[in-house]
Amino acid sequence: MSTSSSEGNGRDRFHRRVFEGKAAVFAIATTLAISAGGLVEIIPMFTTTSASWERADWITPYTPLEVAGRDIYIREGCNVCHSQMIRPMRAEILRYGEWTRAAEYQYDRPFLLGSRRLGPDLQREGGKYPDAWHYEHMRDPRTTSPGSVMPPYPWLHRNQIDPVDVARSIRALARVGTPYEATDDAAVEASLREQGGAITASLATSSLDANWDDEIVALIAYLQRLGVEGRAYLAEQEEDR
Numbered sequence: 001m002s003t004s005s006s007e008g009n010g011r012d013r014f015h016r017r018v019f020e021g022k023a024a025v026f027a028i029a030t031t032l033a034i035s036a037g038g039l040v041e042i043i044p045m046f047t048t049t050s051a052s053w054e055r056a057d058w059i060t061p062y063t064p065l066e067v068a069g070r071d072i073y074i075r076e077g078c079n080v081c082h083s084q085m086i087r088p089m090r091a092e093i094l095r096y097g098e099w100t101r102a103a104e105y106q107y108d109r110p111f112l113l114g115s116r117r118l119g120p121d122l123q124r125e126g127g128k129y130p131d132a133w134h135y136e137h138m139r140d141p142r143t144t145s146p147g148s149v150m151p152p153y154p155w156l157h158r159n160q161i162d163p164v165d166v167a168r169s170i171r172a173l174a175r176v177g178t179p180y181e182a183t184d185d186a187a188v189e190a191s192l193r194e195q196g197g198a199i200t201a202s203l204a205t206s207s208l209d210a211n212w213d214d215e216i217v218a219l220i221a222y223l224q225r226l227g228v229e230g231r232a233y234l235a236e237q238e239e240d241r
C-alpha cells in the first residue's frame with residue numbers, strides 16, 4: 001500500500017491545508033454550506049407578503065354556504081379517505097379530469113389535499129352528479145354505489161347549520177386575506193338562504209324534501225363547486241391554443 005506517499009502529497013493540497021487541517025474553520029465552512037439550501041427556502045417565506053403573490057382571478061372565494069359545507073367536510077374527516085389533488089399523470093387525468101393547478105387552492109384554508117385515497121379524488125367533483133345523487137349517497141352510500149365502504153352520514157339530513165357560526169368562519173377567512181365584501185351576520189344569512197334555496201329547489205324536483213339550512217344542503221353546495229371554475233378556465237385556455 002502506498003498510504004504514506006499519498007498522505008505526503010495530500011498535506012500540500014489547498015483544501016487539506018486551509019480546511020481539513022483546521023477543525024474550527026472546517027466546522028464553520030460546513031455549517032454555512034449546509035444551511036445554504038435551507039436559507040434559500042426560509043428567507044422567501046418570511047419576506048413574501050400576500051401583496052407579492054398574484055391572485056388568479058379565475059378562482060373566486062367560497063360562498064358562505066360552501067364554507068359551511070367545507071367546515072362539515074373537515075368536521076367529518078372526509079379528507080381521511082378522499083384526496084383533492086389530481087396529479088399530472090395520464091391515468092389520473094382520464095379518470096378525474098385536468099390536473100390541479102396551484103392557483104385552484106388559493107382560498108383553501110386549511111388545505112385539504114389529503115394523503116390517502118380510500119375513495120376517489122374529489123378535486124373536480126363539482127357537476128359530476130346531480131344534487132339528488134349526493135343527497136342519497138351521503139344518507140347511505142350503498143344505495144347509489146353498491147358495495148361501497150364509505151360510511152353513511154344520516155345526521156347531515158337532520159342537523160342544521162348555524163348562520164352565526166358561518167358568519168364567524170367568513171370573518172376569520174376575511175381576516176387572513178380572503179376578499180369577502182360582506183361579512184356581517186345579516187349578509188351572510190341572506191347569502192345562505194339564497195344559495196340553499198336554489199339547492200332545495202333542485203332536490204324538490206327529485207321529490208326530496210330539504211331546508212336551506214340543512215347540513216346536507218351546505219355539503220352539496222361545497223361538493224358541487226369543487227374544481228368547476230378551474231375546469232372551465234383550463235378548457236378555455238385549451239381552446240385558445
Ligand code: HEC
Binds near residue numbers: 072073076078081125
Ligand atoms: C372510509 C373512507 C371514506 C370516508 C370517511 C368518506 N368516503 Fe366518500 N367515498 C369512499 C369510497 C370508497 C367511495 C367510492 C364508492 C362510493 O361511491 O361510495 C366514496 C365516494 C364518494 C363520492 C363520490 C365520488 C365519485 O366521484 O364517484 C363522494 C362525493 C364522497 N365520497 C364524498 C364524501 C364526503 C363528503 C365524506 C365526508 C362526509 C366522505 N366521502 C367520507 C370512502 C370514504
